[in-house]
Amino acid sequence: MARKIYNRIAVLRAEAGMSRKALAEKVGVNPQTIGFLERGDYNPSLELALNVAAVFKLPVELLFSFRPFPSMAETLLGQGDQA
Amino acid sequence: MARKIYNRIAVLRAEAGMSRKALAEKVGVNPQTIGFLERGDYNPSLELALNVAAVFKLPVELLFSFRPFPSMAETLLGQGDQA
């Protein structure tokens, strides 16, 4: 347990022009909690992960992963070894 | 927080002819933990949910849901209002 899980919350939230407070209200947590998740301080519960995935209309696996996500640049260059 | 999350672990495990102990070893938890999840005593962490989904090769959303899953009979009859 306590294995680190990476996420794309910060990128998606920035792209959507959404503040932490706004996202926090949508998923029903404190704004600081969003900050903790984006910084990787701890992992979200399954409940919170499902709620965040629903907000961005993405499957959980595309938002949370045991392996770090490729950067935007890497993704654009098509070098991502991960879907 | 603490919203109940339903899952299909028991059904999938039975279909695979897998004991709780066997599943527990694959995902790295105690056998009792699997029992707690199947009974709905508490929700799994995101880490555990990702691991269980990987074992059954299913996306997280098809294994865990805020709404109860239709029974096998309902699914066979094609009356499921849920994917």
Place this chain on the structure above:
DNA sequence: TCTTTTCGTTGCGTATACACAATATCTATG
């Protein structure tokens, strides 16, 4: 029948995912 496996339950301990409050920094805008 005897033994083994599987499962349910209870209890106790620990780590962590939160809530909430306070403060500081930085930026943008009036």
Place this chain on the structure above:
DNA sequence: CATAGATATTGTGTATACGCAACGAAAAGA
């Protein structure tokens, strides 16, 4: 400059997702 919004950080408290041990019941297999 002054104010407001967004973010980082720290601290305290609580609920819960676990681990682990023990015991009993039920089912399966020899």
